[in-house]
Amino acid sequence: MEMIPAKEIHAAAEGLRGLAHETRLSVLCHLLQGPMCVQQLIEATGTSQSNLSQHLAKMRLMGILVNEKRGQQVFYRIANPAFEQLIMALKAIYCPGMCGQSGEGR
Amino acid sequence: MEMIPAKEIHAAAEGLRGLAHETRLSVLCHLLQGPMCVQQLIEATGTSQSNLSQHLAKMRLMGILVNEKRGQQVFYRIANPAFEQLIMALKAIYCPGMCGQSGEGR
DNA sequence: GAAATATATTAGAATATAATGATTAGTCGA
């Protein structure tokens, strides 16, 4: 029914790879609530500064996030609001029963 | 807004890893149209038998697909209809303008 | 039961991804 055309499969798979990691997915979820600076994300995700910075760089280069420097802090936010739908779809699959989704497995 | 609780982040990230590959994503897309046997999937994806079989095994073990043997053929189908939403969300991000989505970036 | 067909499994090498620790580069205030 809802196929992704072959041409876009590569981009979509790459995009999924950009989220297919606990830390990066966690970052995305936190940013759904609004922009945050790196400090806050370090605390929110419990990752080392270096490691988080590399994950943020990856998400930035992939176009998932955009950043903005304010003073000595760097704020990150989600580049495309459509990612929210993706998170909702993920929730429908992995948190069945806790969202207002109509149908859950079985 | 739509956060995934910390407990489920791991499962969701792992689930994303299960789709974060051209071949597996392509398989999922094809199966949206209905169950298919391995033969058909080999042709549809253009992958070698061995390689595809390994991808199918992974998706099966992860609970993304289920299979059913019929004679000497094995048919695969999507385990959870909720994956359709995920594909739609991906389309909204990577194929903007080609789906009936209400809002697309810019 | 031998040959053909459909699929799965295994082992290995190639490649990609991730984490750590050390270092670097701006920004701010004294």
Next chain:
DNA sequence: TCGACTAATCATTATATTCTAATATATTTC
């Protein structure tokens, strides 16, 4: 300019993923 702070980058090692080729397991047909 010095010291503290925030963030990025680099090099290295560790780990995971992917592909290929070979082989194994069923099933069907003869």
